[in-house]
Amino acid sequence: MPAKRILILTGDYVEDYEVMVPYQALRMVGHHVDAVCPDKLAGQSVRTAVHDFEGAQTYSEKPGHNFELNATFADIQESSYDALVVPGGRAPEYIRLNPRVIEIVRHFATNNKPIAVICHGIQILTAANVLSGRSVTAYYACEPEVTNAGGHYVKKGVTEALVDGNLVTAVAWPGHPAWLAEFLKLLGTTITL
Template sequence: MTDDVKLLMLAGDYVEDYEIMVPYQALSMLGYTVDVVCPGKKAGDKVLTAIHDFEGAQTYSEKPGHAFTLTADFDAIDTDDYLGLIVPGGRAPEYLRLNPRVLEIVRAFADRPLAVICHGAQLLAAAGVIKGRKVSAYPACRPEVELAGGIYADIAVTDAVTDGELVSAPAWPAHPAWLAQFLKVLGANISI
């Protein structure tokens, strides 16, 4: 791996803590440069995160997470500089999907390596890039995936699914499967 291989990650306030922290750290550890951006913010600014947990209720619980420091300026992004895109979940996608530039960015990666988890599928649905594609997401996002023409992958919370260059998963417990499949899509050759 070399530091000149760049990945882009879209973030916003109340992004899911594990879904931003774990892929950022894991992909950085492997030598990727991961630029994390948020509309209206610059490198060094922070987004607040939320920790979603599965504690036996009918849906996840939410607790305050960490402040994540952004690594690049949103307004300076040129999608041609990046090999792939990562879209974490949490509450951020519900408002990020209202930003036309965010949707342009997602569309730019429709046929390139794209990793999406949990509520991140809301951005793909809003951008119109999942018609006919198999997509996993947090189960509450199933109607949005299907209304956008996607084929909802009803898989275990620890699993992920790959459709072409799109890798998706229902929630952070799928990180091992999700990141492993995304690395294959990226063409990474990792041997231990």
């Protein structure tokens, strides 16, 4: 299987695990992965936040690591990528305001390329208006946005993932094993033991 070219759209205060784990795991299995942020260059970093589930009514937030970008957002040609990853955290709520981010997401959706979205990353897809008739999951507080965008919100456990055609979604980082496994299937990646 030839390596795929995968694009990660991120920004400051992305959820730490939700950007670092897929970036590292997808590279580990041999794919080419570019992580970009609007208005930032390759070699610059985004700040991350660790969201944890500690028994409160919602997640807690703590400072994470700095995550170094390896590509420049302004140079991205979405047609040269095979798949898209959209992590969660607080980044989606503001990078979705960038018209170029919306254009990139629509390219992947209209061309039926694999898209992996986790947690609040769904906010970018709702802003891009690409969820009509689609079944997705996301962090529970995003259900109204999914519904208002014409999608069907499916409540899943935090360790589960949901696949609808070219789209694989998960609630939060505890779902990485299921989410990444399903994404690898969409990519046609096989791992033999």
